[in-house]
Amino acid sequence: MENKYYTTIGLEIHAELKTKTKMFCSCKNDPDEEKPNVNICPVCMAHPGALPVINKKAIEYVIKVGLALDSSIADFSEFDRKNYFYPDIPKGYQISQYKYPIVSGGHLADFDITRVHLEEDTANNKHDRGDYSLIDFNRAGVPLMELVTEAHTFDSAEKAAKAASNFAKEYQLILWYIDVSEANMEKGEMRVEANISISKDRKTLGTKVEVKNLNSFKSVERAILFEVNRMTQLHDSGKETEIVQETRGWDENKQKTFSQRKKESSEGYRYFPEPDLPKLKLHEAFDLEKMKKDLPELPIAKRARYKNDFEIKDEDIQVYVNDVDLGRWFEEVAKNLMKKDSVKILSNYVTSDYLGFKKNNPEIKLPSSKNFVELINLVAENKISSRVAKDVLAMIVFNDESPLKIATEKNLLQSNDESALKGIVEKIIKENPEVVATYKGGKENAMMSLVGKIIKESNGSANPQIVIKLLKEMLT
Numbered sequence: 001m002e003n004k005y006y007t008t009i010g011l012e013i014h015a016e017l018k019t020k021t022k023m024f025c026s027c028k029n030d031p032d033e034e035k036p037n038v039n040i041c042p043v044c045m046a047h048p049g050a051l052p053v054i055n056k057k058a059i060e061y062v063i064k065v066g067l068a069l070d071s072s073i074a075d076f077s078e079f080d081r082k083n084y085f086y087p088d089i090p091k092g093y094q095i096s097q098y099k100y101p102i103v104s105g106g107h108l109a110d111f112d113i114t115r116v117h118l119e120e121d122t123a124n125n126k127h128d129r130g131d132y133s134l135i136d137f138n139r140a141g142v143p144l145m146e147l148v149t150e151a152h153t154f155d156s157a158e159k160a161a162k163a164a165s166n167f168a169k170e171y172q173l174i175l176w177y178i179d180v181s182e183a184n185m186e187k188g189e190m191r192v193e194a195n196i197s198i199s200k201d202r203k204t205l206g207t208k209v210e211v212k213n214l215n216s217f218k219s220v221e222r223a224i225l226f227e228v229n230r231m232t233q234l235h236d237s238g239k240e241t242e243i244v245q246e247t248r249g250w251d252e253n254k255q256k257t258f259s260q261r262k263k264e265s266s267e268g269y270r271y272f273p274e275p276d277l278p279k280l281k282l283h284e285a286f287d288l289e290k291m292k293k294d295l296p297e298l299p300i301a302k303r304a305r306y307k308n309d310f311e312i313k314d315e316d317i318q319v320y321v322n323d324v325d326l327g328r329w330f331e332e333v334a335k336n337l338m339k340k341d342s343v344k345i346l347s348n349y350v351t352s353d354y355l356g357f358k359k360n361n362p363e364i365k366l367p368s369s370k371n372f373v374e375l376i377n378l379v380a381e382n383k384i385s386s387r388v389a390k391d392v393l394a395m396i397v398f399n400d401e402s403p404l405k406i407a408t409e410k411n412l413l414q415s416n417d418e419s420a421l422k423g424i425v426e427k428i429i430k431e432n433p434e435v436v437a438t439y440k441g442g443k444e445n446a447m448m449s450l451v452g453k454i455i456k457e458s459n460g461s462a463n464p465q466i467v468i469k470l471l472k473e474m475l476t
């Protein structure tokens with residue numbers, strides 16, 4: 001179906017930084033604290049006369065993000081007061097950044113990056129008491145990094161939704177790789193907001209709506225699709241004036257957006273420089289060249305290296321990119337294999353079999369790389385069959401021991417002894433006259449039925465190539 005409208009998306013992503021203390025005070029930064037209002041002090045509670053002090057580690061983390069995104073790091077930066085009055089902002093303003101962000105420019109996935117700046121998080125409103133609400137200030141003042149993208153126009157809502165989700169996933173990976181944020185969306189450590197508009201041509205932008213605090217990648221996609229559909233219906237029915245610039249929330253239960261408030265303009269926040277904090281000369285305070293050099297390998301580089309070095313499937317590569325520990329273990333196994341082309345066999349057993357066991361048994365650990373190397377080498381040398389390898393793998397994930405020892409003790413080593421296999425082959429031929437007749441009648445695929453029965457009779461130890469050779473000899 002032809003799309004009548006273009007969809008334009010811009011993203012704002014907040015991520016809490018994993019510093020030991022809050023942004024402007026020495027209170028503990030602990031997202032797992034369950035007791036309310038214990039990590040608080042006069043500074044984050046805005047008591048009269050309390051003065052903020054900048055957390056240098058938080059500044060360093062934002063710079064690391066900028067370097068990872070290949071962005072520009074400002075020489076001069078400062079904090080500003082963003083004035084608005086909500087119960088979760090005890091000062092009546094939020095310390096944020098406006099005109100001079102720490103990071104500007106850069107690109108990731110389908111989006112150009114406008115800026116990355118630093119601010120303090122708000123408190124948590126608790127609305128579970130029926131006719132009144134409570135506020136937990138443990139989160140108030142936690143270092144909060146905000147990334148803002150440029151708007152990007154897509155041919156369809158589906159492409160826009162998928163691109164927004166992919167961007168958020170890739171950004172989360174970068175935060176994990178450089179170790180600046182846990183970025184757990186379910187815990188609110190990373191929150192995505194989408195600015196959405198539709199138009200009939202690429203040059204004209206429609207009225208923008210912001211959908212806030214999307215806490216899963218699926219929610220990002222569903223909220224965009226819902227909102228574009230809502231706007232499309234209003235346009236098609238001649239009610240496009242009902243699309244107003246506003247902030248909307250996402251109802252996960254109802255799978256729909258709802259109006260929250262009219263969208264404030266930057267003028268409405270009455271920004272002005274924070275008088276209680278010093279100006280920042282970042283190029284003097286930090287060794288940017290060393291910080292760039294010290295960055296770990298990032299996801300995009302890791303994908304390219306795996307593609308070049310291991311020649312495995314893109315889906316498998318993404319598994320190792322998403323799980324850093326699994327990827328590190330995979331590389332350790334791969335470099336010790338006897339044959340280079342065994343890496344593809346290895347990856348198949350990891351992504352299909354090991355992760356299958358892991359899904360049903362979350363408590364299992366990775367086997368030692370030494371034992372997994374031994375397992376894959378046994379398969380590559382035709383010492384055990386693929387079927388036996390899967391069984392042995394199921395054993396070593398629960399009891400990490402030598403696959404060769406297991407296969408020897410359980411008589412699972414593949415038999416290449418033709419004289420030993422002849423008796424089994426003859427037995428299966430006698431027991432399956434109909435299959436034999438079908439094969440002799442010209443249906444060569446019937447032989448594989450006999451092969452399977454022979455391998456089963458040998459408890460998986462028969463070498464399939466030897467079995468096929470013997471069958472052909474005996475059935476001609």
